[in-house]
Amino acid sequence: MTSVRLEHISKRFGQTTALADIDFTINSGELFFLLGPSGCGKSTLLRLIAGLHDPSKGKILFNDRDVTALGTDKRNAVMCFQSYALWPHMSVRENVRFGLAVRKQPKPEQDKRIADVLKLVQMEPYADRKPNQLSGGQQQRVALARALAVNPDCLLLDEPLSNLDAKLRHEMRSEIRRICKTAGYTTIYVTHDMKEALSVADRIAVMKDGKIAQIGTPGDLYHKPMNSFVADFVGSTNLLTGKVVGTDAGRYEIETPAGRVFGSAVNNGFLRDANVIVSIRPEQMQVARRTAAAGEAGPNRFTGKVLETTFLGEASEHVLAVNGQRLKVIAAPPLFNVPEELTVQFDPEDVVVLKE
DSSP states (O other): OOOEEEEEEEEEEEEEEEEEEEEEEEOTTTTEEEOTTTSSEEEEEHHHHHHHSSSSEEEEEEETOOTTOOOOHHHEEEOOOTTTOOOTOOOOOHHHHHHHHHHOOOOOOOHHHHHHHHTTTOOOTGGGGGGSOOOOOHHHHHHHHHHHOOOOEEEEESTTTTSSSSHHHHHHHHHHHHHHHHTOOOEEEEEEEEHHHHHHOOOEEEEEEEEEEEEEEEEHHHSSSSHHHHHHHOOEEEEEEEEEEGGGEEEEEEEEETTEEEOTTTTTTOOOOEEEEEOOOGGGGOOOOOOOOOOOOOTTTEEEEEEEEEEEESSSEEEEETTTTEEEEEEEEOOSSSSSSEEEEOOOOGOOEEEE
16 A cells, blocks of 8 residues: 655646645545645646646655656556546446556456456446446446556545536445445545545545645544634534633633633633634534523523524524624424524534634
8 A cells, every 4th residue: 555745745837826835644545535615726736646747846755755757657646537537439347457458467367357346346247338328326436446457556536426416426425435445545535525525534635725724534624623714614614703801611701793602722722812713513503492491591502583594304504693693503303483583502612713
């Protein structure tokens, strides 16, 4: 298995800086995601790793081998494109054989390898079909099988599920993870779909404007974002500006336009009067399904007018106006008879306090 080390990689196209000082390591056998909005540089970085572009600065190492100046054929990094790029006149078996034939492997070895990878992607019954006789999900499996057949040092996936409908895309997430982890190859996967990244990745690099905003596990990025961009991009959140007015008993007391918020003061280091941003996930704001008794209104308990309600199936989403601030709340199970006002409450441990 192969680790991938990016050392201070930068890439310029004329006067435009596409990537700036990218520096991190992808571990052997890791399923690593590059996540970010369109134009953030994630596909450019994938192409640099593939050898399709040369960096303007920096080095790329596979294990301890410097591959920066090597072409794609010399570094054995195989890319699966959005379009699948299957040969329409070839059967599934012959599409998978293509890379092996180019490498001039003996035919008996080719046949064995083809059988192995078709079994891995569960496409053995379709080996003699042409691509136009397959569904989108089946074509994606064939593209993966063709890439895996050549035993790549690094498997590169460029938004492989973007051409599938929502239901099939959801089904293929777990299949891609199963296939990649079973095969054991180091896999780098580009997407702008946050749910896709959270459900499949071992680790994720969130990118913005050609730079790394944060790298971490899906859980770390979701629950411990380092800045408001990551908090807002990796899942929906409520962001409130505020000022620290107290730090008693291991908690921040923060004055926000929506009201006073209490959050955990562990490992943040903010001082009194510091300007901060508070992040609260909508699903962590619990709807109080009964009227509060006298004196029960405590910290992190807000009441607001319901502005919008959206039924999501297993839950309902509500937008509240709290002292002029819009707060999004997820209620699970869903509320069907929604009153004009809702009261919500949330735990201080679920409040993320960020630098303004």
